Amino acid sequence: DTGVSQDPRHKITKRGQNVTFRCDPISEHNRLYWYRQTLGQGPEFLTYFQNEAQLEKSRLLSDRFSAERPKGSFSTLEIQRTEQGDSAMYLCASSYRTGGVETQYFGPGTRLLVL
Amino acid sequence: AQSVTQPDIHITVSEGASLELRCNYSYGATPYLFWYVQSPGQGLQLLLKYFSGDTLVQGIKGFEAEFKRSQSSFNLRKPSVHWSDAAEYFCAVGGGSGGSYIPTFGRGTSLIVHP
Numbered sequence: 001d002t003g004v005s006q007d008p009r010h011k012i013t014k015r016g017q018n019v020t021f022r023c024d025p026i027s028e029h030n031r032l033y034w035y036r037q038t039l040g041q042g043p044e045f046l047t048y049f050q051n052e053a054q055l056e057k058s059r060l061l062s063d064r065f066s067a068e069r070p071k072g073s074f075s076t077l078e079i080q081r082t083e084q085g086d087s088a089m090y091l092c093a094s095s096y097r098t099g100g101v102e103t104q105y106f107g108p109g110t111r112l113l114v115l
Numbered sequence: 116a117q118s119v120t121q122p123d124i125h126i127t128v129s130e131g132a133s134l135e136l137r138c139n140y141s142y143g144a145t146p147y148l149f150w151y152v153q154s155p156g157q158g159l160q161l162l163l164k165y166f167s168g169d170t171l172v173q174g175i176k177g178f179e180a181e182f183k184r185s186q187s188s189f190n191l192r193k194p195s196v197h198w199s200d201a202a203e204y205f206c207a208v209g210g211g212s213g214g215s216y217i218p219t220f221g222r223g224t225s226l227i228v229h230p
Contacts, residue, residue: 004158006158040222040223041222041223042119042205042207042220042221042222043159043205043220045218045219048217056217091158093159102147102209103149103161103164104161104218105161106151106158106159107158108157108158109156109157109158111156
């Protein structure tokens with residue numbers, strides 16, 4: 001168990017550019033979540049996958065945001081035409097649900113700064 | 116809708132003193148409750164969780180939390196704080212009875228430890 005990993009750890013981009021983040025979950029975990037965290041706030045849910053199926057999306061996830069988990073393993077989160085308001089920490093978490101019990105394990109996050 | 120309130124934005128304690136961080140939740144059924152810790156620039160680490168059973172839950176790093184249904188609270192405690200405990204602490208509530216599982220996080224409490 002190597003934990004959840006995210007890449008890159010930091011990203012600086014100019015407004016209008018596209019960015020893509022990657023998350024590698026714990027290998028046996030079938031659920032994968034994306035969150036956004038702004039300064040002084042707790043994580044806010046964006047979307048989650050069970051295996052390769054995207055099951056729920058938050059209203060926070062505008063049309064500029066898209067997430068994929070093509071083979072039910074790693075996931076990518078793309079932000080198109082970035083805006084300064086997209087600056088935040090993007091956290092990924094994975095979990096395995098059995099018998100109605102589930103615990104999420106978080107990665108270190110990707111900190112995005114949009115100039 | 117589920118929600119979490121962490122009424123204290125900052126808590127300052129002296130090293131060696133006891134600690135209690137407050138968490139109040141709103142949830143329509145039996146909640147699953149979590150405490151996470153986040154060091155600066157890092158992801159969230161799970162400290163402890165409550166699903167059912169004994170209402171006093173032991174976690175890592177000497178932390179414990181008590182679930183009080185009558186008060187809708189899940190306060191985090193530690194008998195003697197170490198300087199390395201300085202971090203941001205997040206309480207979260209989620210459901211576990213079928214369907215989607217999307218935890219809601221509080222805004223966090225920042226713990227400052229004086230030598």
